[in-house]
Amino acid sequence: MSSTQSSSSGTQPLLALIYDKTFRSILYQVLVFGGVFLLGWYLVNNTLTNLEQQDIATGFGFLEREASFGISESVIEYSPADTYGRALVVGILNTVKVSALGIFLATILGTLIGIGLVSPNWLLRFMGKTYIETFRNVPLLLQLFFWYSVVTNAFPGPRQALNPMAGVFASNRGLYLPVPADHPAWTAALIALILGLIGAFLVRKWALKRLEATGEVFPYLSAGIGVAIGLPILAWLVFGAPTEMNTPSLQGFNFQGGISLSPEFFTLLLGLTIYTATYIAEIVRSGIQSVPKGQSEAATSLGLKPSWVMRLIILPQALRVIIPPMTNQYLNLTKNSSLAVAIGYPDLVSISNTTMNQTGQAVEAVTIFMTIYLSISLLISFFMNWYNKRMALVER
Amino acid sequence: MDVCRAVAAAMFGDADAVRFTPLTAAQRFTALQSGEVDVLSRNTTWTTTRDTSLGLNFAGINYYDGQGFMVRKDLGVTSAKQLSGAAICVEPGTTTELNLADYFRANNMDFEPVVIENTTEVTAAFFSGRCDVYTTDASGLASARNVSAENPEDYVILPEIISKEPLGPVVRHGDDEWLDIVKWSHIAMIQAEEFGITSDNVDDMMDTDNPGIKRFLGVTPGMGEALGLDEKWAYNIVKQVGNYGESYQRNVTEKLGLERGLNALWTDGGLMYAFPIR
Numbered sequence: 001m002s003s004t005q006s007s008s009s010g011t012q013p014l015l016a017l018i019y020d021k022t023f024r025s026i027l028y029q030v031l032v033f034g035g036v037f038l039l040g041w042y043l044v045n046n047t048l049t050n051l052e053q054q055d056i057a058t059g060f061g062f063l064e065r066e067a068s069f070g071i072s073e074s075v076i077e078y079s080p081a082d083t084y085g086r087a088l089v090v091g092i093l094n095t096v097k098v099s100a101l102g103i104f105l106a107t108i109l110g111t112l113i114g115i116g117l118v119s120p121n122w123l124l125r126f127m128g129k130t131y132i133e134t135f136r137n138v139p140l141l142l143q144l145f146f147w148y149s150v151v152t153n154a155f156p157g158p159r160q161a162l163n164p165m166a167g168v169f170a171s172n173r174g175l176y177l178p179v180p181a182d183h184p185a186w187t188a189a190l191i192a193l194i195l196g197l198i199g200a201f202l203v204r205k206w207a208l209k210r211l212e213a214t215g216e217v218f219p220y221l222s223a224g225i226g227v228a229i230g231l232p233i234l235a236w237l238v239f240g241a242p243t244e245m246n247t248p249s250l251q252g253f254n255f256q257g258g259i260s261l262s263p264e265f266f267t268l269l270l271g272l273t274i275y276t277a278t279y280i281a282e283i284v285r286s287g288i289q290s291v292p293k294g295q296s297e298a299a300t301s302l303g304l305k306p307s308w309v310m311r312l313i314i315l316p317q318a319l320r321v322i323i324p325p326m327t328n329q330y331l332n333l334t335k336n337s338s339l340a341v342a343i344g345y346p347d348l349v350s351i352s353n354t355t356m357n358q359t360g361q362a363v364e365a366v367t368i369f370m371t372i373y374l375s376i377s378l379l380i381s382f383f384m385n386w387y388n389k390r391m392a393l394v395e396r
Numbered sequence: 397m398d399v400c401r402a403v404a405a406a407m408f409g410d411a412d413a414v415r416f417t418p419l420t421a422a423q424r425f426t427a428l429q430s431g432e433v434d435v436l437s438r439n440t441t442w443t444t445t446r447d448t449s450l451g452l453n454f455a456g457i458n459y460y461d462g463q464g465f466m467v468r469k470d471l472g473v474t475s476a477k478q479l480s481g482a483a484i485c486v487e488p489g490t491t492t493e494l495n496l497a498d499y500f501r502a503n504n505m506d507f508e509p510v511v512i513e514n515t516t517e518v519t520a521a522f523f524s525g526r527c528d529v530y531t532t533d534a535s536g537l538a539s540a541r542n543v544s545a546e547n548p549e550d551y552v553i554l555p556e557i558i559s560k561e562p563l564g565p566v567v568r569h570g571d572d573e574w575l576d577i578v579k580w581s582h583i584a585m586i587q588a589e590e591f592g593i594t595s596d597n598v599d600d601m602m603d604t605d606n607p608g609i610k611r612f613l614g615v616t617p618g619m620g621e622a623l624g625l626d627e628k629w630a631y632n633i634v635k636q637v638g639n640y641g642e643s644y645q646r647n648v649t650e651k652l653g654l655e656r657g658l659n660a661l662w663t664d665g666g667l668m669y670a671f672p673i674r
Binding site: 051053054055056057068069070071072079080081145149152153157172173251252253254256263264341342343344346350353354356357358359360361362 | 421422425426429445446448449450451479480481482483488489490493494496497498500501507508509510511512513514517518520521524525526528568569570
């Protein structure tokens with residue numbers, strides 16, 4: 001075989017090259033890559049030429065200019081005198097805020113419903129199924145419009161706000177809650193909480209090591225929780241246990257003081273949570289059902305407690321099935337948060353749209369927010385892949 | 397809308413040869429820049445940035461407007477100066493949004509902007525009570541009150557007009573002949589009102605001895621050729637769309653109940669002034 005090939009390549013080198021498998025595969029790849037590159041270059045070049053022909057400003061200089069528009073809610077300080085760059089940061093933080101909380105709540109709600117779906121109780125199963133089929137099959141945008149009109153129409157105005165308990169006000173301007181007034185004790189408690197969490201982690205590590213070495217069981221979970229909660233309380237007591245609260249009160253048009261959840265934020269969070277939880281519930285259900293029945297039977301026959309069977313046998317195996325599709329849902333939730341623009345929550349897209357309109361620099365603004373969504377998504381997926389690897393079955 | 401129909405009448409002799417594309421405030425400039433639409437005739441304010449770095453050209457001003465505030469009557473507010481701390485509904489990407497921030501900054505007042513992209517959604521949010529105040533151009537406020545409010549008498553428009561909003565049709569840079577056509581179609585409507593030509597009497601006016609009207613209506617040829625149009629361009633506009641006053645009456649006075657005000661002819665103390673067509 002090799003001899004015939006070498007002889008033919010001697011007589012017709014070009015033809016032989018074309019019939020060579022490695023060469024052909026490299027050639028195709030070069031052609032495809034070159035094609036894509038040329039197309040991209042053509043698009044970029046064409047855009048720049050057209051923008052120049054129409055005298056449309058280009059470049060990212062606008063980020064330094066004064067934004068001069070207001071934003072209703074912001075994690076960091078912001079005023080219309082700040083720059084477009086800072087306005088975009090406000091948008092990014094708002095997107096991260098609603099996505100992170102949404103992921104957290106959707107996971108909890110979804111897991112509960114998922115467990116309900118495999119429950120022996122008929123009513124629970126039926127309710128779970130109904131919930132999933134209803135919310136999964138209505139477009140999220142419509143659900144947002146629906147919740148927004150419910151929130152703004154069902155609640156009274158600020159002057160007739162519902163006051164279910166002292167200091168808590170619910171109106172169509174949002175939910176207002178009292179917060180502890182400024183005091184050094186709260187800062188100390190926060191630091192103590194972080195230390196407590198680190199402490200709990202160390203206790204767990206030590207307990208597991210001892211378990212492997214001596215076989216003695218140490219209740220690290222309750223000990224850890226004790227450390228994580230006890231330390232902040234201790235710190236709060238040491239600093240004089242302040243109980244003064246910053247309560248919201250009606251001044252002029254709106255409530256001042258306390259913290260507030262705007263109707264836009266609340267609607268978006270509610271919509272995203274309820275919608276994504278339907279998918280998470282199905283994922284959790286399939287994960288639990290994927291663990292063969294023999295596993296729990298074997299564990300029970302070894303004499304393990306039911307809670308241990310769930311924690312040590314079922315869950316670790318179910319998680320391997322759950323995590324990859326869960327990553328997908330987390331990414332979906334983050335991307336769906338851009339629907340905020342429809343109900344007026346100032347997320348990244350909403351602020352980019354405004355920026356693009358005031359400066360006219362659509363290409364730059366879209367590039368910025370696409371890059372940022374890509375980065376957030378990649379971060380989530382890196383984290384979830386790392387977690388997945390940790391949870392993967394270690395084969396010996 | 398009548399501007400677009402006037403341009404179509406001038407170019408094709410048929411006012412219905414237009415395809416309208418509804419756009420939100422945030423989409424409009426990108427749609428015009430990218431060529432999705434050829435002329436943007438919405439409530440677009442003429443500003444320096446839009447005229448220069450957005451790559452656009454304004455063809456004229458067909459409505460002199462100003463930004464106002466609308467509130468519920470039972471709030472008892474009588475002046476915009478009392479609005480500190482209010483929640484204010486506003487459309488994003490508009491000059492309104494910027495004027496609002498400027499006005500509150502200048503008067504050292506706070507506000508909570510509720511920014512919703514779609515006009516329908518933003519007015520719905522205001523009428524449901526999500527905001528204390530709705531702000532946009534005074535004509536927009538009147539239109540929202542007359543069209544969307546359940547009970548228009550429950551709302552008042554505050555006396556302060558906090559900005560100048562010259563509204564007009566916009567085209568993109570790069571096609572000067574197109575700009576000329578849009579510009580002069582708009583001027584022709586004002587000129588027709590100055591001459592007293594209406595859609596009803598335009599046929600009689602063809603027999604006039606007035607050299608200016610003869611030139612305008614194409615009885616004496618020349619103007620159409622200069623614009624690259626049919627000589628009957630202005631005749632078609634007036635015949636099919638009407639003059640500026642008729643258009644105003646039909647679209648603004650009857651639907652929104654607004655007087656001519658600044659938009660009267662210059663001879664009546666307004667700002668509408670046609671450049672000579674010769």
